[in-house]
Amino acid sequence: MPRRPADAQQRQAAPDLPAEPTQAGRFEQARRVQSMALLEDYAELIADLHATGGEARPTDIARRLGVTHATAIKAITRLKREGLATARPYRGVFLTEEGEQLAARVKARHLLVVEVLRAIGVPPDAAEQDAEGIEHHVSDITLQAFARFLKGVK
Amino acid sequence: MPRRPADAQQRQAAPDLPAEPTQAGRFEQARRVQSMALLEDYAELIADLHATGGEARPTDIARRLGVTHATAIKAITRLKREGLATARPYRGVFLTEEGEQLAARVKARHLLVVEVLRAIGVPPDAAEQDAEGIEHHVSDITLQAFARFLKGVK
DNA sequence: ACGAATATGATGCCAAGGCTACACTTTCTT
DNA sequence: AAGAAAGTGTAGCCTTGGCATCATATTCGT
The missing domain is CATH 1.10.60.10 (Iron dependent repressor, metal binding and dimerisation domain)
Incomplete structure (x- = not known):
């Protein structure tokens, strides 16, 4: 995550809002998109698990994604932090309204x-x-x- | 970069070679691709700078990519490590044969x-x-x- | 109901790719 | 030619997203 540059050297402090049609702008946008990809994948998978099986446990998620459960839990933590999910220990992960959307x-x-x-x-x-x-x-x-x-x- | 799992817990040590059509396999592949993206962008840009202006200096690269020069230099280091580029201090970056390809x-x-x-x-x-x-x-x-x-x- | 198996969560480590800051060259300008 | 400006490189920090390992908690099978 870019964390707001504020670099003084050679970048004219773009107000972040407009998707400037410059090459640098396109790359920045691509990087921004990239940082959302993980959340998107997890949200989609959790919804899918709920839709089919019924539960979204960290281990299920990890297996489906091909990562270890530790990695999945870290991502789930980020999902919670972003307000996209909640979790009850040993009871699985649940998407918030925003997460569902x-x-x-x-x-x-x-x-x-x-x-x-x-x-x-x-x-x-x-x-x-x-x-x-x-x-x-x-x-x-x-x-x-x-x-x-x-x-x-x- | 995945760094070869070797996890014993719940992953059957896939020999890495086949692109298994499982969901986990697809995600792994997507992550692998992602780790190449940066090198690809830099290689393409360096080639473009050589083709047009003539030189590929870290600062030019950084500006075009919308990152600081420090970031560009780190990436260039990785390019060198991967055998895709060479660099002469204060003389710019050059692609190897492999990098050109x-x-x-x-x-x-x-x-x-x-x-x-x-x-x-x-x-x-x-x-x-x-x-x-x-x-x-x-x-x-x-x-x-x-x-x-x-x-x-x- | 209890012991084994499995799931969970917390830590700590690693690499990548951002960033700032600082020191040192090179180049430009006057 | 000398000082200012610009480019270059190094180092240190942060976050993300991988990883392994360990201690617990839960669940399952007998």
Whole structure:
């Protein structure tokens, strides 16, 4: 996480708000997106676990993500800190309202990305694999374009 | 960088080689990709600086990327460590043969991704912005599909 | 119901990639 | 040519997200 530069040397203190169309701006944005990716993945997975099995235990989460439980717990801590989740010891993790909304958005986006890749002719396996990384970088504007595109080819 | 797990607890020591089609496998792959993204961006930029201006100084690189020069130098150190670049103090950074190849691949991929986004109907600015993050997650297989797709709509 | 197995949570370690600050070169300007 | 400006490199700090390990808590099977 960039932690607000405030560097005096050679950066004109961009007010952070506008997505300047400069190369540096694009890279900054990409880095910002990246820092959200983890939260998004966890939120989506927790929602999925609740939707299917019923519980989202740290160990389940860790296994599904391919990390150790310690890593999962650390991420869950961050989710709690961000107000996206709560957890009762030995009772699993629960998404807050905000967390649920994030998860829903992420899931919809994931499906759309996979669909678009498939429509373009990407083999199913590759589509699934690449979507996992791509989805986090798909902006709302691009997402809308994806939806329109699918309506066209459907 | 994952640093080879060797965890004994609940992971069956996957030989690292096969891209297993499991969810955990997909996430691992996405993380692996992520760790390459930085090197790719730097290599591409260095090649671009050489192609246009002529020199790739740490400060130029830092400015273009929107980071401080200290950060750029750290990344350059990693590039050197990975055998992708060399540097002569106060004389700029140079890509090795391998670095050049990486840069070329990355650039071609970037252009293709932007083109595909445009073809799908994504506005230019969004296409440029999103491609910056997306490109790193586009596998060779998907890239080939992209190329075929463009031939079709061209 | 109790002991083994499993899950949980807390620590501590590591590397990457941000940052600031400071020292030292090089280059530019006058 | 000398001082100012700009570039370069080093060091130290922070956060994130991996990891292993250990001590507990819970759950399960007999």
